[in-house]
Amino acid sequence: MVKNLSKVVYKPDSQSTDEFIVIVNPLEYKKWKKGDTTIPLTEVVDSFSVFHSGQGSQGLLGQPSKQQLDTVFGTSKDIDVVSIVLEKGREQASEGIRSSDFGTTNASRGSAAAENRGRN
Numbered sequence: 001m002v003k004n005l006s007k008v009v010y011k012p013d014s015q016s017t018d019e020f021i022v023i024v025n026p027l028e029y030k031k032w033k034k035g036d037t038t039i040p041l042t043e044v045v046d047s048f049s050v051f052h053s054g055q056g057s058q059g060l061l062g063q064p065s066k067q068q069l070d071t072v073f074g075t076s077k078d079i080d081v082v083s084i085v086l087e088k089g090r091e092q093a094s095e096g097i098r099s100s101d102f103g104t105t106n107a108s109r110g111s112a113a114a115e116n117r118g119r120n
Contacts, residue, residue, distance in 0.1 A: 005046055010089035012072050020072065021051040021061065022085045029091060041082065048078040050085065 006026040009019050023046040032044045041048075052068065053059035066076040073081050 003046070006091050006093050008086055008089040008091050010085040017054060017056045017059075018072070019053045019056060019059075020064065020081075020085055020089070021053070022082050022089070023047065023049070023051075024086070024091070026091070026093065029086070032086070033091075041079065041086075044086065045082060048082050050078065050081050 004026060005023050006029065008022045008024050008029065010021075011019055024044055025046065028039055028044045032039045032041075050064060050069070051061040052064035053061050069076040069081050073084050075081060
């Protein structure tokens with residue numbers, strides 16, 4: 001089953017190209033943002049992973065270091081950072097984001113199919 005997901009983007013300052021991103025379930029996030037504190041964060045976010053781009057919305061997403069998180073948020077605890085991003089960030093609807101898009105596999109490894117060209 002594929003879930004619809006959105007991203008919440010937090011920019012520490014309007015002049016900065018740094019963006020911190022959390023992937024959320026849009027319906028639950030909207031309820032949570034309006035003040036429904038009965039919704040657990042585990043239902044609001046897809047995961048407690050925070051992504052970082054140093055090049056704005058066009059940059060590649062990576063994992064920020066604990067030092068980056070400490071500098072920007074004053075903490076590196078994932079639940080605290082995610083909460084700040086959700087409170088201060090803005091939602092960007094993202095057509096086509098699926099939870100399966102955010103895996104831990106290395107996409108540069110190819111299809112992992114056995115290579116047998118030239119061998120008979």
